[in-house]
Amino acid sequence: MSARRVSMADVAARAGVSGQTVSRVVNASPRVDPATRSRVEAAMAALGYRPHRAARALRTGRTQTIGxxxxxxxxxxxxxxxQAVTDAAAARGYALTVVTLGAxxxxxxxxxxxxxxxxxxxxxxxxxxxxxxxxxLPAAGLRLVVVDSPRDARFGVVETEHAAGARLAVEHLLALGHASVHHLAGPEGSFxxxxxxxxxxxxxxxAGAPVPAAVRGDWTSASGFAAASALVEAGATAVFAANDQMALGVLRAVAETGRSVxxxxxxxxxxxxxxxxxxxxxxxxxxxxFDALGSRAIAALVDGIEADAPAAFETVPTRLxxxxSTGPRRR
Structure with a gap:
């Protein structure tokens, strides 16, 4: 026989409050003083109480589910x-449903x-x-937050500082004495x-350095390996790959030519x-x-849903x- 589901009444009894107070805490009502809220939340945690999603949807008009x-x-x-979005959504009490567009x-x-x-x-x-x-855009009323996109007034945007990160990579290689830096770029259409x-x-x-023609891959290590021959033939002494998987392909290709990294x-x-x-x-x-991207995207979306906050634009910094795999240019 399965264990009985913990009810609001159980939480109310443990916290010493009314069922209405527990309901207000569950629905994030501001009409609960902080001390009482903390006592109710502690009772929920101790009893393992989980709000019934369907019942809450009937009361609030929201399903607490994010796409x-x-x-x-x-x-x-x-x-x-x-993974980052799933963790951040769970922390805010939201479930996640995923749809893939495919090719x-x-x-x-x-x-x-x-x-x-x-x-x-x-x-x-x-x-x-x-x-x-x-x-x-989808039906009116559906909030959207996009990750990695130009600013758009129709929805919130959270993005990594991609260009700033790329500059850090190039500046590092130039500081090591390389005359220029070749680029293994990602696919067309990717922001x-x-x-x-x-x-x-x-x-x-x-820096006043030559700008070689970029070579394009598709994010996979196989495309990095395939593109690396063109970079080696062009005399590249420094390569900035647009992601680590393509960089892995470059490492293998360089090694197979008898050169070293x-x-x-x-x-x-x-x-x-x-x-x-x-x-x-x-x-x-x-x-x-990625964790900061996920948490900020969820925060922007949930705040918009629950507090009718305006669409946000946020950037997440990068670091080198x-x-x-990098060293001074061989003379």
Missing amino acids: LVVSTLASVGNSRML DGEVAAAFERLAEQGVDGAIVLNEATERVREAD AAAERERGWREALAG PGDVSVVGFDDVADAADYRPPLTTVHQD VVRE
Whole structure:
């Protein structure tokens, strides 16, 4: 026989308050003094009380469910963001439902699936943002926050400082004596890839260094490996790859030509994935704070839903993590 579900009455009895007071705490009413709220929350935690989502939806008109729209979960960046958003949503008491657009997915169909599940709002990730910006917006009343997009008055935007991170990478390589820095760019249509490429160009131009033609990959290590031959043939002594997976492909390609990293070619990535410190050699990379992106996106969306706050625009800074894949230019 299953255990009985903890009720509001149980919480009220333990906290020494009325059931109405517990209801106010559950529904985040401001009509509860802080001491009483703390006592009720402590009783909830002690008893393992979880509000009944369906019943609360009937009372408030909200399901406490957030949608996540993403093109694919195959890339490391998107899967990291999924984890960050899931954790941040749970911390605010919201469930998450995920829809993927796929290569030929339709934005309208994705939002129709979310509408069927009664979500209160949605977060749109990375490559999916361009499709959402170009499409008709979903039904009125559905809050949207997009991660990595130009500013748009129709929804909130949270983005990494991609261009600033790219400049850090290029400036680091130039300071090591490299005459220029070649770039392995991300795919066309990606806001993050375009911003990283912009930062690379600006850093070289600002230093008066030559700007070589960029070579383009698709975020995968295989595309980095395939593109690396063109970089090596161009005489690159320093390569900035738009993500760590492509940088991994470059490391392998350089090694297979009989050259060494960083002796012959210095390599910098972007993201600072969990395995970057274990690449051979350990990868110098731009650290992207996925946890901060996820928590800020959730905060912007939930605050908009619960407090009718205006659409927010926030940026999350990056930092350079120097490891063993970069070194002085060989004379």
